[in-house]
Amino acid sequence: MSLPGTGTARWHPAWLPPEAFRAIGTRRVLVHGAGPLVDTVFEEVTRACADHGGRARRTGATPPAGTTDSAGPPDGDGGGGPAADEVDATQVALVLRGAGALPAVAGDAPVPAGGEPGALGDEGFLLTRDGAVTVLLADAPAGLLYGLFHLVRLGETAFDPARPGAVHRPAVRRRMLDHWDNVDVHPVMGQVERGYAGGSIFWRDGRARRDLARLRAYGRLLAACGINAISVNNVNVHATEARLLTDRLGDVAEIADVLRPYGVRVHLSVTFAAPVVVGGLATADPRERRVRDWWARTTRQVYQRIPDFGGYLVKADSEGQPGPFAYGRDHADGANLLAEALAPHGGVVHWRAFVYDHRQDWRDRSTDRARAAYDHFAPLDGRFDDNVVLQVKYGPMDFQAREPVSPVIAAMPATRLAVEFQVTQEYTGQQRHVCYLGPCWSEVLGFRPWGPDGHRVADVVAGVPDRGRGGDLVAVSNVGDDPYWTGHPLAQANLYAFGRLAWDPRRDPRAVLDEWIDLTFPPTTTGDPERVRETLHALLDDSWRTYERYTAPLGVGFMVSPANRHYGPDVDGYEYSRWGTYHFADRDGVGVDRTRATGTGFAGQYPQPWSTVYESVDECPDELLLFFHHVPYGHVLRGGSTVVQHIYDTHFAGAEEVTAMRERWRDLAGLVDPALYDRVGERLDEQVRSATEWRDQINTYFFRKSGVPDAKGRRIH
Template sequence: MTSDIVDGGPDGSAAVPHPAWLPTAAFAPIGRRRVAVVLPDGNDDAEVAATVRREVAAATSAHGGSVVGPDEHPDLVLVLEPTATGSGFRVVRDGDRLTVSAARPTALLHGLFHVVRLGEAAFDGPDGDEQHSPVSGLRMLNHWDNVASHPRHGQVERGYSGGSIFYADGAVRTDLSRVAAYARLLAAIGIDQVAINNVNVAAREARLLTDGLDDVARIAAVLRPYGIRTHLSVSFASPITLGGLTTSDPLDADVRTWWRDTAARVWGAVGDFGGFVVKADSEGQPGPFAYGRDHADGANMLAEAVAPYGGLIHWRAFVYNHRQDWRDRSTDRARAAFDHFAPLDGHFAENVVVQVKHGPMDFQVREPVSPLLAALPRTRVALELQVTQEYTGQQRHAVYLGPEWSEILRWQARGDGTPTVAEDVARAGGFTAVSNVGDDPYWTGHPFAQANLYAFGRLAWDPTLDPSDLLDEWVTLTFPGAPAALREAIHAILDESWLTYEQYTTPLGVGFMVRPGHHYGPDVDGYEYTPWGTYHFADRDGVGVDRSSATGTGYAGQYPEPWRDVYESAESCPDELLLFFHHVPYTHVLHSGTTVIQHIYDTHFAGVERVERMVEAWESVAHLTDDDLTARVRERLAEQLRSAVEWRDQVNTYFWRKSGIADAHGRVIH
């Protein structure tokens, strides 16, 4: 079989990228029917309404149906009812007629894609009346894309999918058709906000805020028809670097004026602009600390500037000392976000959203849920996830992150029966994640990494969805009409791939052990003697970080009960987080009944075996899809297996050399 991807132009982008979860075939159930689109004149968001019309026209044109009037016996009616209430859409099935209605065009578009997702089933079931609303109005993607290619990070920081869809050759792309296709994919999973540049704001990128506004407006114009608002990441030092002031002190009157004037120009250029994302006082980015101000001072000053336009300030809580002394065991990076932000609860302006990474460290394959998420009851909080697989295989490894995110979203910070993380953040904040797309023909490097972007959008809409079900949704949409064997194989490859990755990489929550800088592949001591605060403290007797309150850094004490007690003791701490919270001997016996050292050996052998089964699963069905896709997945799985073996051998050898304890099963450890 050949692919429907067409090789692209000289910039390496595909002329026709992979359709992902919106192949033409997915529109057949709608497209072969009679569809009425009822849009009152003069509604807001007319461009989104036009998108609904265009989608229906394209679907019916492709599949032989027709666009009809509401009185012409339509099978499907899409109707905008400006007087309705609610942020979602309503689906009513009444005899032969399916009616999707919404108060706003964007919700109607979401409703249309809901029907696409259901396929024939949308039309087949019993009569009914359902309201579908997202739990939060903040479902956002952050792009770490650079306008000018960074000497070390390239066009997209932590990007594993080629170049940026927004930028090339140091400028915003002339041809933004990939951005339009991306916006359509996002609309289909309910994303409604996008920040278009890297949170590490370098000189060229900073200027998007001022002399780059025409370019920002061009991008916003492409996102707008899909109900997506554009945001910028901005540098806190902009008043100095762009405004020519001598300070960016948030309490300085000139600084406040500069930001107010700047906001006026931004919203003048993009009337529905969303707001600013700010990484302040973090990993070398400027911030309010330089002036003896706190993060509330910094965020609120910006919030004041954007408030007249309904703008938001997305203020990242990823603040820690990245020039730590590895000799100093009292400083614990895991504590930092809580220590900085928990005391500021209630101090932030109404239009500030504090954006908190899911764990206290940095998107590791396994971390405890950040205690900060439960420590800001009087603050709007957004959960930050990372769709781009920085520490989870960089889209060379098939790792489906839906189950990890689901675990985080369902976690109850105050114990059974108390609100979940999802409920906590949905209350006034929302969900954000770092995107994983680029100008790669498959969007995401590994074709299967599309599933992560898909799952993030769907979970941000409804965090109670089952990640395994979402995987099936994605497979069914992306491989329409595929034989069951192919769908089942892809499901099998991805379903537990997160746990597989955990098995062959860092054990028991200890994290890192990656090659410094690019973060790919094993290097057990790679960060052990660095200033980054990411240590495992392995010696000849044991391994792990003592974060107890009794004898360690006290991080466990940042949790409310019952978790504070659970994590405090090595006896009650869950196995998978043991080394995150405790330094234990290699002979410590886990709840699973095995010792720590034997667990390390066992999981690393098992992880590689599971990757071998993934390879076998793909080979058994690879002939059922097109050649390009087959080849791409095969090449990625081969690299995943090679890398898993490397992880297994380096980790096992490292701990064998240190512990001197042999594998109970006598397997080869080099």
């Protein structure tokens, strides 16, 4: 076997370079179990051992009766390295429980007595020591796969005799990436909508790319950070993409075939108008029998071709996409229509809550886009079928660097929810800026909508009685056909972190970053491992807050350039537009009054205590002040500064921090791969330029409006 991309590759190995497998690859490894995912595990182990001199052996490859896994390879062994007399001296055992009789291994039996049998579930695993053997147990093949990559992450520490045993299970059942990839090149959005890493890895110029080696490498990366589902096309579904559901289903099946061995299920974005657009019906009305029949029949055909198909993703009645409103139906009617078709096959429908008036009049201050998702969906709680997942952006607006957590998350206890993040850096520097989003997502997942003693957002998504039925974590992908996958090599950390935080939302994003650094820049491959680690932490740890400092202030959002597709500053760029994204700056003050008392009432969509906290100009957290309140420039923040001085201070600071980041990166010259070094260096040059531009435009704008000079006398143009 061979895994392209890890040697003289067309693409960077990201967090799976061969060196990352050193600890396991130098040992004698037994893989016990059957089925394609266990085959994948065995292939990985075999390759690692071949690279590093260990020895891989396989048992139990005959599938046990009653499993759905197809037959794997026969028992055998692989890899080169140690002499035959060492073969049975197993040091690591990866064991799928119930997969036939275990062979004897050196030392004690690899199945420990107290292993919480049956508690591991579809994806969980138990890592423990049994005498001299490090043992990984799983009850299902996917668990073995995730356990393998956990061993890889742990490296040598997995073999510490003192290491206590531990069970690992994902917090949510589905950890999903949405690809906004277009099959046809869109005249405005290109091959990948909001894509900053080249073309699509799936599609090119209207056709499937069929770069199966790269797709497989992608599946491997996903599995290694815990992602188990993707959607393969843009939520804005145009004519060609609509046909992926029908006559171009083969293209989707091919992707599914390649990703299946890595435990990744494929979903499809579909248009609500599919019965009309590709089905030839005169209507897509969810109440019409022929429409329901069409979806049932079409979905059955999908499952005939892709038995483990994940389901549908739908953007309906949103930014011009068709939806149930056209027929006088509501979103529950719409979502349940598709859910009904998917249910017999175990599929789900992800129904996006991103519904708002995108033809708003800026003169109309009574309409507040922030209110829209709650106003549309909260009244529908309880009406969605069990296999509907309502997909809610983490904030009420649109993936800004700073937003309050969406009030929808606390408002729909009877509905399965997916919280949606944006790994692709649409509003956070478009992969030209270093902006590690782990801390942002961690804050959102740790937010407690019912106050300090209440559950967290992560709990709601995982499922807690009376608060949430359990759902998914979803993010828009940042991957393209760029050699570094994500354009900016350091943006790989965001992809990795999303997967890891979706598996374990309570994990410290710095610890996740540490994992990523260890894997991507293994200590044995860099000139000075500690320096590399420290430098990367110095660049990435606070980079999201740095980005926040030099862009739109105090949670007010947007101020990005429409002409440059959301890249770079344009303070009034959306101020008079139809998109509902305003800041209302005048010569006296700035911000949006979203209070119940005098504003749009959005603050009232939160449960207590937040409803009261956000309502109060004094209690509202500084970082969200201008999202909830219109205040004079002289208003004193909780932090002690006036609003306008805070704007000046943060913008000077943010730009300085970026300059320091660029300096800091230079420490790594000669310590990391030169091509990667140069790529990051070029992007940091652009980040310095752009951050300076942000600083100057924002400061000049507010100086011109307020007339208040900088207290520190710095240069404002």
